Amino acid sequence: MTDLIYWIKFYLTDRIGDDNMALPIVAVVGRPNVGKSTLFNKLIGQRMSIVEDTPGVTRDRIYSKCEWRNREFMVVDTGGIEPNSDDIILSQMRRQAELAIEKADVIVFLTDIRTGVTANDYDVARMLQKSGKPIILCVNKCDSIGDPPPEFYEFYNLGLGDPIPLSAAHGHGSGDMLDRIFEYFPEETNEDYDEEYIKVAVIGKPNVGKSSLINRVAGEERAIVSNIAGTTRDATDTIVENENGKYVFIDTAGIRKKSKINEKIEHYSVLRAYMAVDRSDVCVIVVDAEVGFTDQDSKVAGYAHEQGKACIVAVNKWDAIDKDSNTMDEFRTKLEKDFSFMSYVPFVFISAKTGLRVDKLFDMINKVHAQNSMRISTGMLNDILAYATTRVQPPSDKGRRLKIYYMTQPSTKPPTFVVFVNRADLFHFSYQRYLENQIRQTFGLEGTPVRFITRERNRDDD
Numbered sequence: 001m002t003d004l005i006y007w008i009k010f011y012l013t014d015r016i017g018d019d020n021m022a023l024p025i026v027a028v029v030g031r032p033n034v035g036k037s038t039l040f041n042k043l044i045g046q047r048m049s050i051v052e053d054t055p056g057v058t059r060d061r062i063y064s065k066c067e068w069r070n071r072e073f074m075v076v077d078t079g080g081i082e083p084n085s086d087d088i089i090l091s092q093m094r095r096q097a098e099l100a101i102e103k104a105d106v107i108v109f110l111t112d113i114r115t116g117v118t119a120n121d122y123d124v125a126r127m128l129q130k131s132g133k134p135i136i137l138c139v140n141k142c143d144s145i146g147d148p149p150p151e152f153y154e155f156y157n158l159g160l161g162d163p164i165p166l167s168a169a170h171g172h173g174s175g176d177m178l179d180r181i182f183e184y185f186p187e188e189t190n191e192d193y194d195e196e197y198i199k200v201a202v203i204g205k206p207n208v209g210k211s212s213l214i215n216r217v218a219g220e221e222r223a224i225v226s227n228i229a230g231t232t233r234d235a236t237d238t239i240v241e242n243e244n245g246k247y248v249f250i251d252t253a254g255i256r257k258k259s260k261i262n263e264k265i266e267h268y269s270v271l272r273a274y275m276a277v278d279r280s281d282v283c284v285i286v287v288d289a290e291v292g293f294t295d296q297d298s299k300v301a302g303y304a305h306e307q308g309k310a311c312i313v314a315v316n317k318w319d320a321i322d323k324d325s326n327t328m329d330e331f332r333t334k335l336e337k338d339f340s341f342m343s344y345v346p347f348v349f350i351s352a353k354t355g356l357r358v359d360k361l362f363d364m365i366n367k368v369h370a371q372n373s374m375r376i377s378t379g380m381l382n383d384i385l386a387y388a389t390t391r392v393q394p395p396s397d398k399g400r401r402l403k404i405y406y407m408t409q410p411s412t413k414p415p416t417f418v419v420f421v422n423r424a425d426l427f428h429f430s431y432q433r434y435l436e437n438q439i440r441q442t443f444g445l446e447g448t449p450v451r452f453i454t455r456e457r458n459r460d461d462d
Contacts, residue, residue, distance in 0.1 A: 023065070024073040024185045027104035029128070031120050034112040035140040039168035040064075040077035043178075068178040071185060076104070098127075106134050106184045108177065109160065110168075113141045117154050125158045134184040137163040138177055143170060194246075197239070198369050201250045201280035203273060203304065205296045208288040209316040212352035214238055214251045217361070244362035252276045277303055281372070281413070282310045282365050289317045289331070289349070293338035301342060308414035310372035310448045311345045312364050319351035344440065346447050368447025374415055376443060378408045381417070388438040395428055402426035405457060407435075416451040424454045 028036045044064040063076045101107055109128055111121055128135050139155050142148050142165035155163045164180065166173035202210045218238050238249045252273040277283055283304040287297055304311050313335065321327065332347055339345055348364055350357045385407050394402035403422040410418055417439075421427050432452050439445065 024071075024105040025076060025103055026066075026073055026106045026108060026181055027076045027078060027101055028108045028110060029078050029101060029124070030110035031112070031118065031124065034110045034115075035168040036110050037077055039108075039110060039138075039140065039166070039174075040075060042168055042171055042174060043075055069182055071182065073181075073185065101128065101131050101133065104133060105186060106136065106181050107131070108136050108138055108181070110138050110140050110166075111155060111158075111163075113139050113149065113151055113165075116151055117157060121158060125160055129159070135160050136177060136180050136184075137161065138166045138173070139163045140166050140168050142173065143167045145172065197246045197248050198365060199248045199250060199279055199281045200365055201252065201276040201283045201304075201309075202286060203252055203277060203283055203300050204286035205288070205294070205300070208286045208291075209352045210286050211251055213284075213286060213314070213316065213350070213358070214249050216352045216355055216358050217247075217249060242362070245366060247362075247365065250276045250280060274303060277307055277309060280309060282312065282369050284361070284365070285311060285313045285345075287313055287315050287335075289315045289321050293335060298338070298341075301339065301345075305342045305449055308372075308449055308451065310368040310414075311342065312361070312368055312447060313339065313345050313347045314361065315347060315349045316352055318349040319354050319356055342449065344446060344448060344450075364447070371445050372414055372448035373412050374443065374445065374448075375412055376409050376415070376439075378406070381407045381409060381439075384438055384442055385435070388435055392431075392434060395426055395431055397426055400426065402431070410453075414449045414451055415445060416453065418453045418455055420455050420457045422457065424456050427454050 028040055030036055043066050063074055066073055066075045107128055109124065111117070137155060137158060137160040139148070139152055142152065148165040152163065152165055164173055164177050166177060168174075202213060204210055218240055238251065240247045240249060285297070285301050285304065287293060301311065301313070315331070315335070328349060331349070335347055336343070346364055346368065348357055348360055350361065352358065385404060389404060394404060396402065400423065404427075405420040405422075407417055407419045410416060419427065419432075419435075436450050436452070439450065
C-alpha cells in the first residue's frame with residue numbers, strides 16, 4: 001500500500017441520500033391510533049405498516065420512499081406519542097418519534113376528528129413547536145366528501161395554522177397534504193459522484209472492523225476506531241484514488257439486532273446503514289473471523305442481495321486466527337454453506353489491522369462491479385438458451401411442456417433477463433436456477449445476483 005498514491009477526501013453528512021441527492025424526510029407523528037400507519041400505507045401504495053385498532057402497534061419507525069410532483073422523499077411512520085406516559089413501551093415509542101422529528105425536514109401531525117382535541121394533542125403540539133420544524137396539521141377520519149364537520153374547527157385551537165381535513169383510509173385530502181409538504185422541501189442539490197467512482201458500502205455488525213478497513217484503504221485515520229460496539233454513528237464517505245481506480249468508501253454504523261438497540265441514535269444508524277446500501281454499487285460485507293457467521297450477517301447480506309448489489313464477503317481479523325494448511329479451505333467451505341442463498345459471492349480473508357490481502361480487495365471490487373454491470377447480447381443469450389434446453393429438457397406437467405421462445409437482457413445492476421415462455425407456471429424455480437448456472441458458467445457473473453422476469457406469449461392450453 002505504501003507505493004500507492006492517494007487523494008483522500010473525508011466527508012460527513014447528516015442527511016439520508018440516494019444515488020443522486022439527499023432525500024427530504026417527512027415524519028408522520030401523533031397520538032396512538034389516530035391513523036398514522038393507515039396514512040403511511042396509503043402514501044407508499046402498499047401495506048408495509050401493521051394496521052390494527054390497538055394503540056401502540058407501530059413500536060418502531062418504518063420508512064419508505066414516496067414521490068410527489070416528480071420529487072422523491074422519505075416518509076417515516078412512527079409509534080404513537082404519549083407525552084406523559086411512564087409505560088416502558090410507550091416511552092420507547094415516544095423516543096423514536098422524537099428522533100424522527102429531530103431528523104425530519106417536514107412534520108405531519110395527525111389527529112383524529114372522532115376523538116376531538118385531547119390534552120395529549122396539546123402536549124404533542126407544544127413539543128412539535130419547540131422543534132422549529134415545519135408542521136402540517138392534518139385531521140384524520142374526515143371520511144365524508146364536502147365541508148368538514150363542525151368539530152373540525154376545534155383543531156385551530158392547537159395553534160398550528162390551518163388544519164387539513166383528511167381521510168387516510170380513502171385518500172381524501174392527501175393531495176392537499178402532499179402539496180403543503182412539497183412547499184417545505186429543501187432545494188434539490190446534486191451530491192452524486194462522477195460515474196468513474198465506484199461507490200462501496202462497507203457494512204456489517206458492530207465492531208467487526210469496518211472503520212479499521214476504511215482507514216487501511218485510505219491510508220489515514222479517517223474514522224473513529226474503538227473496541228466499543230457502535231462507535232461509528234454516521235455514514236462517512238472517504239474518496240480514494242489509486243492505481244486500481246477511483247472509489248468512494250461508505251462507512252456506516254454497524255447493523256445490529258433491534259432488541260440490542262438501546263440508545264436513541266442507534267435506531268437512526270440502522271436506517272443510515274440500509275440507505276448506504278441503496279447508494280452503493282458494491283457492498284463489502286465484513287464478517288469477524290473470530291466470531292464466524294451469525295444470523296445478523298445473513299440479514300445484512302440478505303438486504304444487499306435483495307437490492308441487487310454486487311457483493312464481496314471480507315472475513316476480517318484473519319491475523320488473529322490460529323491456522324494450519326487447511327484452515328482457510330475449511331473456513332471457506334463453511335462460509336459457502338452459510339451464504340448458500342448468495343452462492344455467487346466471493347470471499348477474501350483480510351486483516352484491516354495488518355493490511356493482509358487488503359490490496360486484493362480493490363481487484364475484487366473492480367471485478368464484481370464489472371460483473372454487476374455486464375450486458376450480454378440477445379444473440380449470445382439465445383445461443384446459451386438453445387444449448388441449455390437441448391442438454392436438459394424444460395419441465396412438463398400433465399402433458400404440457402414448457403416452451404422457452406427467447407431471452408433478452410433489458411437492464412443491468414443487477415443483470416436482469418426477460419424470458420418469454422408459453423406457460424409461466426411451468427417455468428419452475430429449479431429450471432430458472434439451471435439457466436442461471438448456465439449463464440454464470442459461460443459469462444462469469446461472479447459477485448452479482450441475477451434476476452429473471454417471466455413473460456407469457458401465446459399461452460398453450462392444450
